Amino acid sequence: MNAHKLSPIAANILSLLYEFVSATLFGGIHLFAWNSRFPTDTEKLLWRISALMAIGVPYLYIATHIPLIGSTVTDIRRRMKRTRNITLGYIAIFYTPCRLFLVAESFRSLYYLPSEAFEATPAVMSIPHLG
Template identity: 35%
Template structure:
């Protein structure tokens, strides 16, 4: 599910962002949200093959902070991007002209 969630955020890959740094942060966070669950599964399966204590510590220490950081960055960027909206956003819609019977 988290891979699908990250994939949805990749829809904004070619959107315009206020700054280049925000665009790069968005890209890195979306890719991190996609790849971290796969990294967790890989570490889980490597648990049987390699040294269990090392893999167990990597499984606990690496993926959760990466995923949480990616989600927080996306959440912050969603709100900070609202400061630079296109001018058409502020136009009032005449809803009565869209309803045929009025």
């Protein structure tokens, strides 16, 4: 057996781990803007909800998929079909719009930056071709 080839169960666990970590990091990074300035209070509230959802939904996903590790296809279909469908429904209804909002609002908020954000700093003035 090739030492670099993972068993199907190990590959499944590794895949779930990568999905979970990347999704949680995405939401966690956006939590740093919790107290940032937003154009409206509604956008600030939506940002906070979206960032929390971006962290919370991966936990739901992992909680419903950990029992599937090592199960056969027949077992999965019989035991977890409804739970999996509900989880995927939550992801489609809540998680995807939250991620889209965070990305879109990140770019949209650049338009509303205060004028001080566009001033050159003294450090930049000393770098050739930038100052």
